[in-house]
Amino acid sequence: xxxxxxxxxxxxxxxxxxxxxxxxxxxxxxxxxxxxxxxxxxxxxxxxxxxxxxxxxxxxxxxxxxxxxxxxxxxxxxxxxxxxxxxxxxxxxxxxxxxxxxxxxxxxxxxxxxxxxxxxxxxxxxxxxxxxxxxxxxxxxxxxxxxxxx
Amino acid sequence: xxxxxxxxxxxxxxxxxxxxxxxxxxxxxxxxxxxxxxxxxxxxxxxxxxxxxxxxxxxxxxxxxxxxxxxxxxxxxxxxxxxxxxxxxxxxxxxxxxxxxxxxxxxxxxx
Numbered sequence: 375x376x377x378x379x380x381x382x383x384x385x386x387x388x389x390x391x392x393x394x395x396x397x398x399x400x401x402x403x404x405x406x407x408x409x410x411x412x413x414x415x416x417x418x419x420x421x422x423x424x425x426x427x428x429x430x431x432x433x434x435x436x437x438x439x440x441x442x443x444x445x446x447x448x449x450x451x452x453x454x455x456x457x458x459x460x461x462x463x464x465x466x467x468x469x470x471x472x473x474x475x476x477x478x479x480x481x482x483x484x485x486x487x488x489x490x491x492x493x494x495x496x497x498x499x500x501x502x503x504x505x506x507x508x509x510x511x512x513x514x515x516x517x518x519x520x521x522x523x524x
Numbered sequence: 525x526x527x528x529x530x531x532x533x534x535x536x537x538x539x540x541x542x543x544x545x546x547x548x549x550x551x552x553x554x555x556x557x558x559x560x561x562x563x564x565x566x567x568x569x570x571x572x573x574x575x576x577x578x579x580x581x582x583x584x585x586x587x588x589x590x591x592x593x594x595x596x597x598x599x600x601x602x603x604x605x606x607x608x609x610x611x612x613x614x615x616x617x618x619x620x621x622x623x624x625x626x627x628x629x630x631x632x633x634x635x
Binding site: 393397400404407409411431432434435446 | 546551571596
């Protein structure tokens with residue numbers, strides 16, 4: 375079999391990393407095996423013409439279903455909720471600080487506060503993503519059919 | 525009345541109707557049933573299987589014996605899945621009857 379087919383198989387394996395980790399763990403090995411078998415079958419049956427058709431179809435399928443799986447995984451919603459929570463927390467903290475401490479006087483102080491606030495937002499987003507992700511994963515694991523049956 | 529099944533779900537259920545299949549077997553069956561018109565990509569197939577297993581329409585089956593490729597996971601219909609497939613076929617049959625009543629089905633399909 376030409377070396378190009380082996381390269382395509384490696385590319386497909388790399389492409390599977392576009393899927394969410396849970397989906398990849400569940401079906402990744404089978405998808406790789408199916409692609410390898412389909413490649414051999416297409417090469418035997420139709421040569422390069424069939425191979426190009428298979429690659430085109432599989433690439434389009436990968437691109438569309440990866441988006442679907444990420445949306446289904448709930449991670450975009452978790453990210454959005456986390457960002458909102460972090461921004462609300464920082465806003466509330468800023469309001470409290472304004473009530474007790476005077477506004478910084480110099481330009482350097484303002485820059486320092488801005489950097490501190492941005493760092494706080496980033497840290498809070500990371501913490502919120504971790505917390506929501508953990509919570510969501512636990513509720514998801516309980517619903518997984520494989521966890522129920524085996 | 526249940527909503528119509530998506531084409532991917534219908535084809536996967538139909539491919540599993542005769543018995544258990546592994547993923548690539550389902551892909552090949554669908555291609556054969558539809559005369560090459562429908563090719564399920566791996567992402568579509570396993571995404572559909574994931575949903576069907578969550579609905580309890582399809583389950584994994586552990587196949588033992590020399591004939592079975594032990595590296596593979598096999599899937600089969602549950603009773604609920606078979607009932608859903610039958611309901612969909614009945615719905616399609618009713619549509620076909622309506623089409624026949626309106627004389628829009630090709631003559632050779634009327635037998």
